Amino acid sequence: MFKFDPFSPEVDANPFPFYQVLRDEHPLFWSEEANMWVLSRYEDIVTALNDWETYSSAQGNLMTELPNRAGATLGTTDPPRHDRLRALIQKAVTKRALDHVMEPARQAAKAHLQAVADKDQFDFVSEFSARYTLDLIVYLFALPAEDQEIVRQKAVLMVQSDPETRTKGPEHLAAYEWMVDYTDKLVAKRKQNPGEDLLSGFITSEIDGEKLLDREIQLTVTTLIMAGIESLSGYMTMLMKNITDHPEARDALVADPSKIPAAIEESLRFNTSAQRFRRCVQKEVTLHGQTMKPGDFVCLAYGSGNRDERQFPNPDVYDVSRNPKGHLGFGGGVHACLGTAIARLACKVAVEEVLTQFPNIGAVDQDLRWMPSSTFRSPLSLLVSTR
Ligand code: HEM
Numbered sequence: 001m002f003k004f005d006p007f008s009p010e011v012d013a014n015p016f017p018f019y020q021v022l023r024d025e026h027p028l029f030w031s032e033e034a035n036m037w038v039l040s041r042y043e044d045i046v047t048a049l050n051d052w053e054t055y056s057s058a059q060g061n062l063m064t065e066l067p068n069r070a071g072a073t074l075g076t077t078d079p080p081r082h083d084r085l086r087a088l089i090q091k092a093v094t095k096r097a098l099d100h101v102m103e104p105a106r107q108a109a110k111a112h113l114q115a116v117a118d119k120d121q122f123d124f125v126s127e128f129s130a131r132y133t134l135d136l137i138v139y140l141f142a143l144p145a146e147d148q149e150i151v152r153q154k155a156v157l158m159v160q161s162d163p164e165t166r167t168k169g170p171e172h173l174a175a176y177e178w179m180v181d182y183t184d185k186l187v188a189k190r191k192q193n194p195g196e197d198l199l200s201g202f203i204t205s206e207i208d209g210e211k212l213l214d215r216e217i218q219l220t221v222t223t224l225i226m227a228g229i230e231s232l233s234g235y236m237t238m239l240m241k242n243i244t245d246h247p248e249a250r251d252a253l254v255a256d257p258s259k260i261p262a263a264i265e266e267s268l269r270f271n272t273s274a275q276r277f278r279r280c281v282q283k284e285v286t287l288h289g290q291t292m293k294p295g296d297f298v299c300l301a302y303g304s305g306n307r308d309e310r311q312f313p314n315p316d317v318y319d320v321s322r323n324p325k326g327h328l329g330f331g332g333g334v335h336a337c338l339g340t341a342i343a344r345l346a347c348k349v350a351v352e353e354v355l356t357q358f359p360n361i362g363a364v365d366q367d368l369r370w371m372p373s374s375t376f377r378s379p380l381s382l383l384v385s386t387r
Pocket of ligand 1: 057061074075076086223224225227228231232235236272273274277278302328329330331332334335336337338339340342343344
């Protein structure tokens, strides 16, 4: 009998054959192991994303949710509360705030690559993507230098879950509590001494006399640190995996760097880190002959929708000139990723710098170990060759 367990090592190793069976034979599937429905076809996922009244985020959007997050921040609220929060936050994420961080981030990327320039191989995760994305978050929020390493460690732990119990273990919960406490103190300090950073932008952001509450700022910063460090670093690693697994794509990007933005979009479609998020059904929905009841959770398998042949011709081919409009790499609907501009820019700078320094960068045979998470899929390390 067919099983789909988003926590299983088989799914971690290669989810795509599972997705194929889901789309073709069980387009609405009840996963006993995950205790939720799974939607896997592109069209069904898009329908769900555009109907937040039926498919609510207010009970949490992570496959294994953190305590006190549901109903409290962007990814875990429905309109109208969500829209008000999003507008206030969006107002602070200006082009100026991004321009401010990209030049120092590029210099940091160069320095990390310079540090491994003499090596034949290096670990793309620990020696590049984890460091560079941390730099970015540090610049965005003006985090004090002495806090950086501990913030990174806690952010990485927060997004993980215990694969045995399928819940957050004590170490994950403790990391989350640490982060909530840390951001609480940071907000208080920054209120006394505001600057040009994004956190200061959240404090001053105002629409029609309304401002973000301290608790909202604190949870938003916690979420953004998590998204910035883990989603971005995980995705950047998957992007580099896609490029190094396809040397012809790498050569095309080296020959013509103007193709890099299209390669970033194709990687978000082809093999991305943010594989699945969840929603909670609010009214009875009958689909493909089965009925979901109010209160049921449903997994939106973005990674599967992105490989749906009903939407993308030859979906299993990584084609950097494809320009896959409407891919689900950043989700969609009211909850579409808020960090798209930062993410795209950060990845563009990273790929430009990596390919300038290492035009022959290549994959090294390795038994990849994946981060224990049912939402995100990214390797804990990725060895690459430099020549
Ligand atoms: C390439 C890296 C990234 C990927 C692949 C990614 C992917 C996603 C996806 C798929 C969602 C939708 C979640 C859902 O459907 O429930 C999302 C939401 C979100 N992302 Fe990202 N993300 C990335 C980077 C970032 C960054 C750098 C930030 C901010 C610093 C960010 C902030 C957010 C926020 C705040 C939301 C919730 C938006 C809302 O609910 O209105 N993301 N992201």
